Amino acid sequence: MNKIRTAVVGLNMGLEHAYAYKLADRSDLRWVVDLDEEKAAKVAAELGCNYTTDWTKILDDIDAVSLCTPHHLHAPQSLTAIAAGKHVLLEKPLANSEEDCLNVIRAAEQNNVTLMLAFVVRFLPAIRKLKEAVDSGKYGKPISAQGWVEAFLTPAPGTWFASKEKLGGGCLFSHGCHYIDILLYLLGEPNRVSHFGTRVGTEWMEGEGTSHGIIEFKSGAIAHLTTSWGMRYKKPPAKFHIHLTEGFLELDNSMWTVTAISKDGTETLYQRPPEYPTRRGQNVLFEIEHFLESIATGQRPETDGHEILKSHRTIWSMYGSQGVPVTL
Ligand SMILES: NC(=O)c1ccc[n+]([C@@H]2O[C@H](COP(=O)([O-])OP(=O)(O)OC[C@H]3O[C@@H](n4cnc5c(N)ncnc54)[C@H](O)[C@@H]3O)[C@@H](O)[C@H]2O)c1
Incomplete structure (x- = not known):
């Protein structure tokens, strides 16, 4: 099985994603990222991966990214990752406005990448x-x-x-x-x-x-x-x-x-x-495994943009x- 190279941006809720990627068979956790360099370094040492404060510099070294950052950053960060051809697992919500949600959904479809919303409870x-x-x-x-x-x-x-x-x-x-x-x-x-x-x-x-x-x-x-x-x-x-x-x-x-x-x-x-x-990471592992499987098989993730837009x-x-x- 080819491992999917993963990264996590934002290390509060994102810590759970990072631990789950470490547990998931399909994942090769390469990077953890936070503006707080000390926090990122500590998590990287715990999980045996690289760390940085600028996630846009690591895009060449990953296939998929979890974005676990404040809500107003969800749309711009997703659009950046999608434009670089990366699969995105985005923490909830999709975005703060209908227009931003639709822009992110369209971008993922046009770039043929997997966009999944991290609705952990569903899984x-x-x-x-x-x-x-x-x-x-x-x-x-x-x-x-x-x-x-x-x-x-x-x-x-x-x-x-x-x-x-x-x-x-x-x-x-x-x-x-x-x-x-x-x-x-x-x-x-x-x-x-x-x-x-x-x-x-x-x-x-x-x-x-x-x-x-x-x-x-x-x-x-x-x-x-x-x-x-x-x-x-x-x-x-x-x-x-x-x-x-x-x-x-x-x-x-x-x-x-x-x-x-x-x-x-x-x-x-x-x-x-x-x-x-x-x-640690067990609850999030169910959704992470679904995300990685969706990437590997090309199947539509259950909590894709269209599905989640209904609840928004x-x-x-x-x-x-x-x-x-x-x-x-
Ligand atoms: N599913 C859940 O149960 C659950 C629970 C809590 C939070 N969340 C979601 O997780 C996301 C983050 O929430 P939180 O509570 O962890 O927020 P937070 O503010 O506590 O933590 C965000 C982290 O992201 C970092 N960050 C911010 N901008 C960044 C950037 N550009 N690059 C790198 N790092 C950056 C911050 O330094 C901080 O460490 C939100 O979407 C939130 O809704 C989900």
Whole structure:
């Protein structure tokens, strides 16, 4: 097997990519890159690869790159990598505007390179099991889904993620995009949406730090998602609950266990098996392997630009929705 020469740019979330490339059989991790040279040198020493602060200088030595940088850099950096003929695994989101998203998608198609979005949650085995259970029909038709994405971010005023323009919105776009994508994956095409966001408790952010969104699907099912970076104390019941006409499905908070309740009683449909050790990079390895396989076989990655644009468009519609004022 010819190994694919890889690099990772941006070494915070990108660290997980770098560890996963190190684990992946198809990958030859050649470079790690960060503007912080000390950080890049440390990671390179840990993983036995080269490091640099300028990723544009290493393009001749790689076939594929993970871009794990702030959102406003996603479109320009992807376009540079694609123009050089490199395959791109881009951290979410694709870009902060529809126009930038379409430019990146078109560039990848014109240059015949693989463009995949790093929607890590999609590739988790428990999500695959949940999808299989919903699609099986055994539990009937989906009626209602609820998701809880509750986190606390240390206030960081002045950073790129405090800026609405650089982040591309608030926590729904930045973090909730994974779970909007999962709702579309599980429940199909959306029909109508509504959304409320607040900055209460996350005033350091320009965009919403807490979001409540509702989606009505073409099937008639409805879903509600809470996303927050302001939940200092939390006790979410699960990541997802799905009520169906003949049953109930739950994905737990760790996203490793799927439980079903139906006339047959309560069953555990999936649990973390021993072949997936709790090692660094393991969760990202599922998506990295799909990316490398897509490059090797020429197949369309499941989370390509077109697929991911659907969830971005859903969020942009949510941001555009307006509630009805109440008069008491
Ligand atoms: N999938 C997930 O669960 C998840 C979690 C966190 C972040 N992310 C995504 O990862 C990306 C990065 O987020 P983060 O939280 O790691 O951001 P961050 O700001 O904490 O880290 C970004 C890193 O990129 C480096 N960097 C910035 N510009 C660079 C450049 N031009 N060349 C080289 N290095 C550069 C910075 O020095 C920094 O070390 C975002 O797209 C974010 O949405 C995904």
